[in-house]
Amino acid sequence: MIERPTSAMPLSRQVRYFKESRENWKERALDKQEQLRFFAQKNSDLEKSRDKWKTEALSGRQEIKELKKEIENLKKKINQLKKLP
Helix, strand or coil, rough: CCCCCCCCCCCHHHHHHHHHHHHHHHHHHHHHHHHHHEEEEEEEHHHHHHHHHHHHHHHHHHHHHHHHHHHHHHHHHHHHHHHHH
């Protein structure tokens, strides 16, 4: 014969308690899953934005280098023209 452990709570109340506990667990799990999806999407958006700005910054740096070279070349030409009689 199997003996049932004795408890202070009646069996019907234990069943109700465990059902509520399970439902609460399910609800929390769904909330966390939704939060994970939200943060994954946000992370993806931030990575795309960062990559876009990084590309723009690098191209801006390249453009600055080219413009500085152009300025130097123009200064040299001006100096050469000043030396002419």
